[in-house]
Amino acid sequence: MAPRVLISDALSPAAVQIFKDRGIEVDFQPALGKDKDKLAEIIGDYDGLAIRSATKVTPKIIEKAKNLKVIGRAGIGVDNVDIPAATAKGIIVMNTPFGNSITTAEHAITMMLSLAREIPQADASTQAGKWEKNRFMGVEITGKTLGIIGCGNIGSIVADRGHGLKMKVIAFDPFLSPDRAVALGVEKVELPELFRRADFITLHTPLTDKTRNIVNAEAIASMKKGVRIINCARGGLVDEQALRAALDSGHVAGAAFDVFTEEPATKNVLFGHPHVICTPHLGASTTEAQENVALQVAEQMSDYLLAGAISNAVNFPSISAEEAPKLKPMVELAEKLGSFAGQLTETGLVKVQLIYEGQVANMNTKALTSAAVAGLLRPMLQDVNFVSAPVMAKERGIVIEEVTREAETDYESLITVTVVTERRERSVSGTVFADGRPRIVNIKGMRVDAEFGKSMLYVTNFDKPGFIGRFASLLGEAGINIATFNLGRDELGGNAIALVEVDGPVPQDLLDKVQALPNVQQARPLKF
Numbered sequence: 268m269a270p271r272v273l274i275s276d277a278l279s280p281a282a283v284q285i286f287k288d289r290g291i292e293v294d295f296q297p298a299l300g301k302d303k304d305k306l307a308e309i310i311g312d313y314d315g316l317a318i319r320s321a322t323k324v325t326p327k328i329i330e331k332a333k334n335l336k337v338i339g340r341a342g343i344g345v346d347n348v349d350i351p352a353a354t355a356k357g358i359i360v361m362n363t364p365f366g367n368s369i370t371t372a373e374h375a376i377t378m379m380l381s382l383a384r385e386i387p388q389a390d391a392s393t394q395a396g397k398w399e400k401n402r403f404m405g406v407e408i409t410g411k412t413l414g415i416i417g418c419g420n421i422g423s424i425v426a427d428r429g430h431g432l433k434m435k436v437i438a439f440d441p442f443l444s445p446d447r448a449v450a451l452g453v454e455k456v457e458l459p460e461l462f463r464r465a466d467f468i469t470l471h472t473p474l475t476d477k478t479r480n481i482v483n484a485e486a487i488a489s490m491k492k493g494v495r496i497i498n499c500a501r502g503g504l505v506d507e508q509a510l511r512a513a514l515d516s517g518h519v520a521g522a523a524f525d526v527f528t529e530e531p532a533t534k535n536v537l538f539g540h541p542h543v544i545c546t547p548h549l550g551a552s553t554t555e556a557q558e559n560v561a562l563q564v565a566e567q568m569s570d571y572l573l574a575g576a577i578s579n580a581v582n583f584p585s586i587s588a589e590e591a592p593k594l595k596p597m598v599e600l601a602e603k604l605g606s607f608a609g610q611l612t613e614t615g616l617v618k619v620q621l622i623y624e625g626q627v628a629n630m631n632t633k634a635l636t637s638a639a640v641a642g643l644l645r646p647m648l649q650d651v652n653f654v655s656a657p658v659m660a661k662e663r664g665i666v667i668e669e670v671t672r673e674a675e676t677d678y679e680s681l682i683t684v685t686v687v688t689e690r691r692e693r694s695v696s697g698t699v700f701a702d703g704r705p706r707i708v709n710i711k712g713m714r715v716d717a718e719f720g721k722s723m724l725y726v727t728n729f730d731k732p733g734f735i736g737r738f739a740s741l742l743g744e745a746g747i748n749i750a751t752f753n754l755g756r757d758e759l760g761g762n763a764i765a766l767v768e769v770d771g772p773v774p775q776d777l778l779d780k781v782q783a784l785p786n787v788q789q790a791r792p793l794k795f
Contacts, residue, residue, distance in 0.1 A: 270336075270572040275299040275306060276319035278341060279561035289569040291315075307331045315339065315568050318347070326352040337571050339564040342551060343367060345581055354582045361567050361579050364655045365420060366560035367551035372424035374550045375469050375499040376432075378523035382495050383408055383467075385521075387544050406520075409433045414465025416481065417472030417500065418443045418453065419648070419662050425469060426453050437461055440472075440663065441647055442616050445689070447664020455615070462489045467497065473648055474501035484509035492518055499525040499550045502532075511536045514543065525550050584634040584653035594634060597627055597680070600705035601635040602653075603719045603795055604684040604697050605642030607707070610793050611693065611725070612643070618666040618687040619643060627680035628671035636669055639684050678708065710764055713755035720750060720768030723793040724778075729786040730756045730763040737784055738765065745777045 269292045274283065277297040286293040294313070299306055300322030310316065311333040318324065319341050329335070329352045338348055340362040353360050381387060384405035392399050413429040415422045418438040429436045430452055438453040439461045448455040458481075461468070468490070472478050482496065482505040496519060498505055507528055513519040514537075521542040527535050530548060537543045551557070570576040577583060584598055601621075621636050634653070641656035651659055660667055683696040696709035707717045728734055735754075742749060748770040756763035773792045781790040 270314040271312065272315035272317055272568065272572070273299075273310065273313040274317045275322045276317075276341075277321075278317060278319065278565075279558050281558065282317070282341070282561035282565040285562060285565035286569060289573060291569055291572060303328070310335065315572055317341065317564055317568060320344065320347055322347060324348040324353070329353055329356055329358065332356070332358065337361060337568055339568040341366075341557075341560040341564040350582050359571060359577060359580050360582050361564065361571070361577075362581055362652075363560040363563040363567070364579060364652075365658075366563050367556045368420045368424060370553045370556035371499055371550040372421050372428065372471075373553075374525060374546075375421075375425055375471070375497055376428045378497050378499060378525065378544060378546070379413075379467055379469065379495070380408065381544055382497065382521045382523045385542075388541065408467075411435070411466040412437060412464050414439070414461040414468045415453070416440075416458070416461065416468065416470045416504075418448075418451065419471065419659055421500075422471035423451050423662060425471060426451050434467075437464060440615075441613065442644065442660075442663040442665060444615060444617050444664030444666075447662070450664065458486075459489060462486050463491065465494060466491070467495050469497040470500045470504050472500060472504065474503045475647060477647060479503050480506045482506065482510070484512070487513045487519060490519070493520045495519070495521045495523070497523045502526040502528045502530060507536050511540065514540050579652070579655065581652040584637050590631050590634070594631055596699045596703050596705065597630060597635055597682070598638045598653075600697050600699050601639040601682055601684075602642035603705055604682060604695050604707070605639035606645065606795060607642075607695050607719075607793065608684050608686045608693060609643040609646045611791060612646075612686055612688060615689045616643075616660075616663070616665045616686065617689060618668060619660070620668045620670065620683075620685040620687070622670045622672065622681075622683040622685070624672045624674070624676045624681040624683070625679050627682060628673045632669055632671060635682065636667060639682075640667060643684070643686065681708070683709070707753075707766065710755060710766070711757075711762075713757050713762070713764055715753045715755040715764070715766060717751065717753035717766045718768070719795040721795060722769050722772055723795070724765075724767045724769055724773055724781070724790065725793055726765040726767070726781060726790045727788040728763050728765070728784075729788070730758075730760050731786045734763075734784065734786055735765075738781060741777065741780050741784070742767075742769065745774070747771065747773060747777065 269290055271292045272286055274295045283293055283295050307328050310331050314334055315337045317339045326349050335358050337359045343362055343364045345362050348360055350360055385403045389403045411434055413434045413436050415438040418440040426436045436453045437456045439458045443455055523544040525546045567578045623632050637653045637656050640660050641651050641653045644651045678698040681698050685694040697705055697707050699705050750768040753766045778790050
């Protein structure tokens with residue numbers, strides 16, 4: 268019996284034809300995404316669900332999806348899909364992460380040009396019967412400095428277009444290597460320098476805990492007077508209240524926004540300002556982009572339903588169904604080792620080395636490497652998944668190196684992730700024991716034996732008496748319960764580490780107190 272796919276949002280007719288040509292039965296109901304009850308009623312009859320942004324795939328929908336094997340999102344954002352619920356039920360969730368790149372980059376450039384010459388305001392004035400030629404005094408783009416925050420797939424396209432406009436392009440991206448920056452023709456700078464030098468600032472980074480309000484009042488104050496800010500990436504990257512104040516004072520000459528903290532944005536603090544241009548999240552809204560993502564998702568879903576091939580999955584690596592049971596615990600280990608290293612990495616990544624020893628060396632190490640790199644990049648690039656991670660790393664000039672050693676180690680299988688940045692090198696090793704749980708067994712050459720907890724505290728210190736007592740007392744006084752406590756050191760009196768699982772998040776004031784303890788080098792919270 269042929270697989271059945273339900274399309275519940277408006278999708279290109281060409282995508283419908285792809286399903287049919289591949290021998291898949293298609294039910295095209297583009298208005299169904301707005302009727303949650305009807306969708307829940309019929310979803311159990313389908314093997315695949317193709318959506319855009321209108322359909323909300325809730326736990327209730329997933330619970331009713333008894334036969335569903337794959338959800339395909341035509342576009343990059345999967346906020347409308349409950350991924351944990353889908354994963355728990357074994358449903359693959361796919362997206363199309365690169366189909367909108369050119370369109371979004373072009374929208375940012377269009378917004379910048381419109382901002383420079385006040386095109387929308389001049390158009391409205393002229394069509395209102397006015398002739399205010401002297402009112403709209405713009406600025407030239409040529410020779411100006413364009414500051415790009417986030418120089419991945421979209422940011423690199425913006426950089427290329429900026430060069431075409433004869434602009435000086437500088438970029439801040441912790442994952443952009445010096446060699447990649449040279450290849451793109453951009454000057455890699457730190458964020459404070461970008462704020463200080465740029466005439467135009469455009470954002471192309473995902474919204475994470477680290478990037479939320481990356482442009483805040485303090486950052487705006489450090490910018491040159493007359494700066495113009497463009498955001499076509501994610502709402503929440505810019506403190507909109509602080510920006511409005513800077514616009515009112517004249518410190519910021521103008522802003523162009525396609526995304527907002529709250530959407531749909533029927534009201535916003537930026538609305539109504541004479542030097543602000545706003546569009547309703549149009550970054551991906553071109554005929555070509557809509558066609559591209561629709562065709563891509565149809566091909567991906569067909570490949571999975573007919574051949575078991577997985578592409579651009581956000582909740583599973585690219586591996587076959589036969590490999591999955593054996594690889595699953597190793598994939599989890601690799602991702603968590605990468606996440607451990609990524610949460611401790613703040614400077615530019617240069618190289619990532621994956622060493623596979625023992626039985627794991629004979630497995631599908633490509634999938635394991637993808638999982639490790641995804642874990643490594645996710646703290647800064649939240650949208651990254653197992654499939655897109657190697658591509659995103661390549662875009663940033665990060666070298667990924669795999670080494671396999673079949674020789675016996677102290678463990679049946681051992682995975683080591685070594686991260687090389689512009690300033691240092693850090694290694695972490697792990698294995699999976701018979702209970703199926705991944706464990707850390709070595710950090711920076713120091714032996715430990717620790718499971719990954721949801722909330723952990725990582726401390727490096729000099730091995731001196733009294734540290735453990737003072738450290739544990741601080742946690743106790745703050746009401747933080749210790750679940751597990753793991754220690755390691757390189758030698759007596761030398762460097763030491765403490766990896767502690769705690770029941771709940773560690774507040775910043777407590778971290779500051781731990782950091783201030785004698786002989787402590789660093790204290791960092793970790794989440795898994």
